[in-house]
Amino acid sequence: MIRIEDSSDLNWINLYRVACQSAPLEISEAMLQQVDSGHARFVDLIGRGVPSYGVTTGLGKLVGAELDEVARAELPANMLRARAVAIGTPFARRVARAMLLIRLVNFLTGRSGVRSEVCRYLVDRLNDDFTPWVPSLGHGMAADAIANTHAFQTLIGEGFVYGPDQQRQPAAAALQERNTGPLALSGREGLALINGVCAAPALAMDAFYRLDELLGLANLVAAVSLEGMAAPRDAIDPVVGRLSSEPGVSKTIDCLRKHLNHSQIEPYRLQAAISYRVIPQVHGGLYESLARLREKIEFSLVDFSDNPLLDGERMLSVGSFHNQHLVNQVEHVALALAHVGCLSERRLHRLLSADHTGLNAQLAARPGLDAGLVVTQKASIDLAARLRLLAQPVSLFTSETSDGQEDYMSMAIPALTRLEEMAQLCRAMLAYELLAGLTAVRLRAQSPGDGVLAVLEYFESLIAPLEKDRPLAVDVETILQQFDHPGFVNLTR
DSSP states (O other): OEEEOSGGGSSHHHHHHHHHHOOOEEEOHHHHHHHHHHHHHHHHHHHTTOOOTTTTBOSGGGGGOBOOHHHHHHHHHHHHHHTOOOEEEEOOHHHHHHHHHHHHHHHTTSOSOOOHHHHHHHHHHHHTTOOBOOEEEOOOSSTTHHHHHHHHGGGGTOSEEEOTTSSEEEHHHHHHHTTOOOOOOOTTHHHHHHSSSSHHHHHHHHHHHHHHHHHHHHHHHHHHHHHHHTOOSGGGOHHHHHTOSOHHHHHHHHHHHHHTTTOOOOOSSSSOOHHHHSHHHHHHHHHHHHHHHHHHHHHHHHSOOOSSEEETTEEEOOOTTOOHHHHHHHHHHHHHHHHHHHHHHHHHHHHTOHHHHSSOGGGOSSBTTBOTTHHHHHHHHHHHHHHHHHTSOGGGOOOOBGGGTBOOOOOHHHHHHHHHHHHHHHHHHHHHHHHHHHHHHHHHTSOOOHHHHHHHHHTTTTSOOOSSOOOOHHHHHHHHHHTTSHHHHHHHO
């Protein structure tokens, strides 16, 4: 049971446990009372005739439209319908659950003007595994409004959720199965649900874990290539890490040295190519970027992200929903990830060079008759080009909507969702490199380091030695499948 009693409980670990492990959630009555106090202040301001965006007025360009009492009552639910325009495959369940929790966390500040009933309802839906179906394409709007609409319209019995068979199910039917009715909204609760930053940090958390695993894989593949290259160990000497101010450099060196422990392979050349010497710096760069991404996600959990801001007797029109700090770091992660993938392609190229390895050219069993592995590098060039394209700063491709009222947007969701495609490209590039690295290590006929030997033994029955040319796509696909196997994943840790 995760019990939230104060702001210190709203942390990364609890987010992960609720979103990814479905840990049950409980909110203290003191925090819920804080929510009701904020709601009471909001009701008082409205009662005194203070205008409120999205409550007494329309939204966006229609902010000048004043609403009567009938329209005000209809507006909260109506705004959860009009903005449900996204399409495509859904966000993962853990992402959608994280969205619910992050929005709940923001409400607990008491600055959004919602009732505690909304918070209690969100807790109940998290606890009974009511998970919204949020499509992944079509999120070009300020903040996360479109994603939030798809997520939170389910609370009023509209839209879709994940069903028992992982297919989408009408939210109304899912609520009925849980013997509960839809949430009745009032005041600014509709606006509070669609406002704010919750999809972006939820997607960022998911990306963090995926890319953290990918980094472990990249380190292991690099270790195999180091052995295949018979590269000197100078670049991963502990002194390099001690002399660097970046923790990622020493972390990478420690990891590589562990994989290469007890190696009997003698260096072929005095100095390896740069692509082999800068592994700690490039992989360490991704490590650092991910660490900072985690920090920005944690900031997003506690930062106010709504509009307007309820502050005592004031209702302030603000831009707190614009998560620039997070999206900037996402762009940094994309760049760091692209460097990891592109470095893999360069290492692969050098593995095929007889001058650099002392092995047969292109690692061909019968040079001239056989092409060996040269075409794997050509395939990797294709992936590297795609990777570089995706690494461009998506957040700069902003535009304007609502006749200019909403004239700048973070583009956080497109910036985040492209990371998954980048990760898949990197995995494929690492698979090509690993095939070449395993081939080179086998040709050396010397005992490699402990981690590399474990990989060699793991694939012994899966990937036959390259004794002559054969279609290599099957081998690469086999490697890609094993990347997700628990037995192999354990080797990367």
